[in-house]
Amino acid sequence: MLPATEKLYFTDSYARHFEARVLRREPLPDPAPAPAPQGAREAVILERTLFYPTGGGQPHDLGTLGGAPVLGVEIADGVIRHYLGAGFDVAEGALVAGEVEAERRAEFRAQHHAQHLLSAAAFRLSGKATTAVRLGEGVSTVDLAGPLSDAQVLAIEDEVARIAAEARPVRIHFVPPDELESFGLRRPPQVEGVVRVIEVEDFDRAACGGTHPRTTAEIAPVRVVQTERVRGSELRLHFLAGRRALLDYRAKAELLRSLAAEHSTQPEKLAAVLAKQRRDAEELATRLRTTQRALHALWVPQWLAEARAATPAGAALRIARVIEHATPDDLTSLARELASGGASALLCAQDEQRVHAVAAAPKGAAPANQGLAAFLQGFGGKGGGSAEMARGSAPRAAAAALENAITRWRES
Template identity: 35%
Template sequence: MSNLYYDSAYTREWTTRIAEIVSREDSLYIRLDETAFYPEGGGQPGDTGAIGEARVLDTIAENGRILHLVDRQPGAAGDEVFCRLDWERRFDHMQQHTGQHLLSAVCLDLLGAPTLSFHLGQDYATIDVDKAEWTDAELDQLEQEVNKRIQRNVAVNGYFVEPEEAARLPLVKAPSVEGRVRIVDIEGIEYNACGGTHVRTTGELGLLKLLRAEKQKGNLRLTFKVGLRALTEFAAQHRILATLSAKLSTPKEELPERLEKLNAEDRRKQSELNELRARLDRYAARELLEEAESRGSAAAKLFEDRTLKEVQQLAALLTAQTPLPVLLGSRPECKLMLAHSGEAKLSCGALFKEMLPAFGGRGGGSETSAQAAFGSEDELIAFYDKLVQHLSGSQTD
């Protein structure tokens, strides 16, 4: 079988014959006499496209054969078929893969950091390099140098050599295959043993943009985009900055300072709001305690405008001031809690476990605290009313 992607990574369409049809459970694979579909490997995904009327969903290499996963049978063994690559996807992979080679070469040159792994994802690509510490200045220099080498528009050559010749080349690392070795040579920059597909010249990469640098298992992980991916990323970021600039009536260059001022103002307002909520909680607690002590029953209320978290804060304030049980709920969230200081002779968790099933509620808790959630406000109210009766000692059958 001839691998056309080694003859020319730019082959988009060709005619060949079906060599073999392989059926496996719910999957159908086609082997061709000649293929330009690249099989997954070396960090690069397998190609997609079409064989006749069949859609190629993936391409894999298996025991020296290249198999194409298809959504239907395009013909019988021996039939001639017209094949077509999903070219935009393939060229994108060629750009990202070649960009990785260039980025790895510059990482080695400038940072002394060899590449440990490469991943080409649908949205972005990453490399992990052997470097534990780095600076922003180093990363800026790295990105600038990569793009300078892109602009030189040097040739990217791919060819096979015998093992003896490969041993004489200044390869980045020793080949992982036996026999003839495929070399990717970025003129004057790098020799690498690689079986992937690449662009003809570095100029076809357009640009490379580093998006993120982070520590991963003690090494440096660089997330990047090349070519059209990088341009699309830049356009998206530009739209976001332009929108923020317009909404805040602030030039893009002054956005960080403006946002810091807004954050400081938000923190100040949040502090004021927390103080007002604490004051409101004290008033609410006093009112609930007066009512509960006058009745000699639990401090109980369903709130129309409080979340469960806010209810919990009020309950903590109440249980610190009274030995009576505290029963509070949030009608918007259909949630309820029961708590006491430890002096009340009841187990909140056991009581909920006993009573909840009859009201469609779910929850539980400990001796001194329990929570429950309900599917509807009606269920919440029914359970609340029943529990108030129980706690006041007037529960009826």
């Protein structure tokens, strides 16, 4: 049985370089089974390591070991396995040099510590315990035994900002079980034996195996960017800390600036400008509907009169037209009115992708659905409906082809 790996990151979460003896190399089949990440060639077990393994809601470190890329780091029964890509060539028993990717470590160190402070502030201000934690590649979350009001969430954020601004020292303790009770932990430990405790001076003590900064200053700024109800009454805070929060603020400020510029206004006036645009658009839509009704009232009697003049006595009245910028609903209401005036109608309109067609027929005339189906088939489209009213569409067609088809329908 392998001994538990010595966790160098337990006492120093800033160190990047280390040396350690290779205890075992475990070749992996291709493809490697979980938890090995894609592309992993072998798992390497060291006597000691700076690489943080997946755990406590925090993703593993990345970096290199003996020049080979570290793709994943996992812990089981105290033994840490480094999952390596191609290029590792150090024998069992020999020393190997490792290097942890510092930027990623710093990023998660900040997210993790921010989570401790958010949890501690929530507990101190509202008595709500933390039920779950997830530190993501993008945004991170902490779930609280809510509910909490928006004002309470802002108060928690303010409290974290204050503790960060005071640059309070963060200390690591290794506490024997019999001293734990007097240590006053916010959260009971999930491990037995000696417990690692992260202390924020005069603010918080929590059992934790994760990576933390030297002072609280490192995590600023911390922003709760979204809240979400989960599992009934619990509240999930989505948050960003440190450089992530700065980059998010920068991106959002830039988005607001460019949106405002696009609307020829200042960011602080954007909401009012957009509200006015919405009111204007609604008014325009109302005016458009009124105008359309008036236009249809003019068109329908005019088209019927033209059709009657052009149709021999006793023959069926047939009206076919392409109407620019009409919606399928416009076509439908026009066709219905023409049919109640005694004419069979076929009306079309084209948008960028498709030609839309509507057919209507008075009782006793040739069925609207059959005529429409035949018409659309010519363009590779189809439609459906009844003998009185049918709708359908086809891929966009050349204007001349459409006019020809319409004429053929009228004369059929």
